[in-house]
Amino acid sequence: xAEQAITGWRKWxxxxxxxxxxxxxxxRNIFAGGFxxxxxxxxxxxxxxxxxxxxxxxxxxxxxxxxLQLRPSLVALGAESMLPKxxxxxxxxxxxxxxxxxxxxxxxxxSIGAELGSMKVSEQIDAMEVSGANPIQYLVVxxxxxxxxxxxxxxxxxxxxxxxxxxxxxxxxDAISFSLYFNKCIGSLDFSDFLPALVKTIFFGFxxxxxxxxxxxxxxKGTESVGIAANSAVVTASLWIFVIDAIAVQITSILFYx
Amino acid sequence: xxxxxEINGINKKPQKPKDEVVIHASGLKKAFGExxxxxNITFDLKRGENMVVLGKSGEGKSVTIQCVxxxxxxxxxxxxxxxxDVADMSDEELKQLRIKIGFLFQSGALYDSMTVxxxxxxxxxxxLRLKDQxxxxxxxxxxxxxxxxxxxxxxxxxxxSGGMRKRVGLARTLIVNPEIMLYDEPTTGLDPxxxxxxxxxxxxxxxxxxxxxxxxxxxxxxxxxxADRIVIMNDGEYIAEGTWxxxxxxxxxxxxxxxxxxx
Numbered sequence: 001x002a003e004q005a006i007t008g009w010r011k012w013x014x015x016x017x018x019x020x021x022x023x024x025x026x027x028r029n030i031f032a033g034g035f036x037x038x039x040x041x042x043x044x045x046x047x048x049x050x051x052x053x054x055x056x057x058x059x060x061x062x063x064x065x066x067x068l069q070l071r072p073s074l075v076a077l078g079a080e081s082m083l084p085k086x087x088x089x090x091x092x093x094x095x096x097x098x099x100x101x102x103x104x105x106x107x108x109x110x111s112i113g114a115e116l117g118s119m120k121v122s123e124q125i126d127a128m129e130v131s132g133a134n135p136i137q138y139l140v141v142x143x144x145x146x147x148x149x150x151x152x153x154x155x156x157x158x159x160x161x162x163x164x165x166x167x168x169x170x171x172x173x174d175a176i177s178f179s180l181y182f183n184k185c186i187g188s189l190d191f192s193d194f195l196p197a198l199v200k201t202i203f204f205g206f207x208x209x210x211x212x213x214x215x216x217x218x219x220x221k222g223t224e225s226v227g228i229a230a231n232s233a234v235v236t237a238s239l240w241i242f243v244i245d246a247i248a249v250q251i252t253s254i255l256f257y258x
Numbered sequence: 259x260x261x262x263x264e265i266n267g268i269n270k271k272p273q274k275p276k277d278e279v280v281i282h283a284s285g286l287k288k289a290f291g292e293x294x295x296x297x298n299i300t301f302d303l304k305r306g307e308n309m310v311v312l313g314k315s316g317e318g319k320s321v322t323i324q325c326v327x328x329x330x331x332x333x334x335x336x337x338x339x340x341x342x343d344v345a346d347m348s349d350e351e352l353k354q355l356r357i358k359i360g361f362l363f364q365s366g367a368l369y370d371s372m373t374v375x376x377x378x379x380x381x382x383x384x385x386l387r388l389k390d391q392x393x394x395x396x397x398x399x400x401x402x403x404x405x406x407x408x409x410x411x412x413x414x415x416x417x418x419s420g421g422m423r424k425r426v427g428l429a430r431t432l433i434v435n436p437e438i439m440l441y442d443e444p445t446t447g448l449d450p451x452x453x454x455x456x457x458x459x460x461x462x463x464x465x466x467x468x469x470x471x472x473x474x475x476x477x478x479x480x481x482x483x484x485a486d487r488i489v490i491m492n493d494g495e496y497i498a499e500g501t502w503x504x505x506x507x508x509x510x511x512x513x514x515x516x517x518x519x520x521x
Contacts (some may be wrong), residue, residue, distance in 0.1 A: 034384075049325040119318070119369075119370075120367055120368070121369040122367060123363045123364070123365055124367050124368070124369050125371070126329065126363065126367065127361070127363055127369075128369075128380075129329070129356075129365035130329060130356055130359070130383050131352070131356065131357075131361070131380075131385055131430075131431075131434070132353045132356040132357040132381075132434075133381060133384040133385050134384070138384065168279065229361045254446045
């Protein structure tokens, strides 16, 4: 029993060490010269553009549903006019970034994990390495930087679409003009709502890319390991999103809401 | 098939002495956990020579060539490539060494998100850092023509048969003009006719590109066609060495058992 615990602990520590080494290799290769611009742009397209529809639909529904759920409570308190403000604050600060990141963890981290995992299984990464090319620079740096850039952009798009979903839900029961609704939304927000949310999505994006690449790049050689890499990438990235969110909220509270 | 084609445009490598040892291994040992895969491997590969390592599957034949390119580190022993100890090399030195060594994987290991053309351009732009697109196109077309697959230049790897994938893999390896070629089971999974074509292509390419090669295989026909010298591997050790004819006449029962199928 104790031996098992020690082995598990040692394995966990070795995993942490491996991740640190992988981060070091990633970081070194950003500045190693010969940046793969064309692959980076292709990844931005794959990660950003191809996730836009999914993020849009999800955030639209969340904005729509949130208004429908909030309305009875706020009407009971006589605070119906607070609906746009409540939605805007909750969506910009928390819902939009987290939902977008979770969607991206499911779609992007799994696809990166599976892609690199299958490249590992079919010896494509080994082939790159033994040819003298740099697989970290071509496969890892481009993907991590692309997610780090695209997840915040998707989050901003998701915020806008979510607020639009809220506007449509509000119009089912109340008549409110588009300009009045958005004026109320934007008027209720300030710098301390936008900036921390944007900064944390950068970390979400990095975590999604890093976990996907790490799990795929270090998968074992066997078809089963491709599925394991994809699955593990989603679970770990999702977990990291909540951990980063919790830390970000604490830091934001200290810096802005004291 | 271009095996019978005229050899033209032979690479311009400087002539080096034929008896020069390009790979020297002595007392190589490698274990994975409890399992000792390499027990005591000693060999020399001379310039321009084709050495075939013949043995049963799962005997650790591929581990030897993985050590040569620095993918694995031997636990013990001496391994020198072009006179330099592989274990002592820095990342940059290893990268420079790998440019001189071509490695053909069992599966071909083509990058499946790229077309054949892009697969071949990859080492030219990323390893040799060529910029001139006309020069890149010329090299790609030339090497594809050499392996008889010029018409497949814009196809995706998923559209190619097993034999075609191996040929494209070979072309991608040869395009950087390596001095040493390492083949990991080049005919595994192919039908006998295609296996023979690939074996002849290996021999043809060796003559054209003047490479020294280690060919890992359990295919006797491949060994017969390509080998200047054959070593037999059994239980982590080389148990016999010689030409095809010499080994056929071996007194060793295990060695003879390898050749019984074809004699």
